[in-house]
Amino acid sequence: MKRLGVLTSGGDAPGMNAAIRAVVRKCIYHNVEIFGIRNGYQGLIEGNIEQMDVGSVGDIIQRGGTKLYSARSEEFRTEEGQQKGISQLKRFGIEGLIVIGGDGSFRGAQKLTEKGFPCIGVPGTIDNDIAGTDFTIGFDTALNTIIEAIDKIRDTATSHERTYVVEVMGRNAGDLALWAGLADGAESILIPEKPDDMEEVIARLQRGIERGKKHSIIILAEGVGSGIDYCEKIQQAANLETRVTVLGHIQRGGSPTAQDRVLASRLGAKAVDLLLEGKAGRMVGIQNNKLVDHDINEILNVQHSIDEDMYKLSKELSI
Ligand code: ATP
16 A cells, blocks of 8 residues: 555543654655545545645644544445445555544444455544554553642542532443542542432542541543432432532543553554555554454444453542
């Protein structure tokens, strides 16, 4: 292959820029031309495509967001939209495509691969909800943002002797809530993978109060329900002064951590290697600190699961 393309799709994640940079520089290192596609699959359909050079990815490794922008594209879900995308890729002489995004973006990449256009997926999403990789790009940065926020909330929670419900991102996956809960010593962690047991949450709060605890933090993944509703429920059931903070999109932004920059650089470069080796329909990942690749179709059929031992530990430590 002499000419490749790269796009970012779905929700942006800190570290996507480092992945773009790695793809671009690795291509140029191998004397392969590299084209950036703006606005995800929508930009692909519209032919919003431009050649990138070494300088075009300078000064972005430390930036959040994505230099190539991201978009959701309903049109690309259709057969016609996918054919338009392939026509554009052919028009620019692009022979293989690297898609940086979440599982939805991988479904799009799989559709193109099935139609004969080779694609490789790079997992970029703060949710850490993709099977076949221990971590996705952006997870570590989002986790650190949450922890910083909760540390601040804890100060005011202690001063006013309040219970705080903190709603974090994670529609289908509780990783952010679970890791943040462990890192911040939360009293309770509520995640979509585990049934919500209000009685247990209240009992744990009461035990803390009896021990003289001045504040309590409950972390709720958005997939479980609204933080505002949950806060009201706690207030009524336990008769405790309770406040809620919905962290929202601050979790998506910010400069990527060293961990995310390194991960993104390794995964982006590996994706180029796979295309140049003639592989297609694969997703790159990291497992036990080794780079791996898996069939996208197989990965999409595996439900992401939380680490049960970590969940158990979080309960043991918040007695
Ligand atoms: P995040 O995890 O941050 O939500 P994502 O990649 O899962 O990221 P989606 O909105 O699900 O985000 O998908 C991104 C884009 O991928 C969609 O807007 C659509 O263009 C394309 N896409 C998703 N599913 C399919 C599909 N089944 N077939 C073709 N394209 C798809």
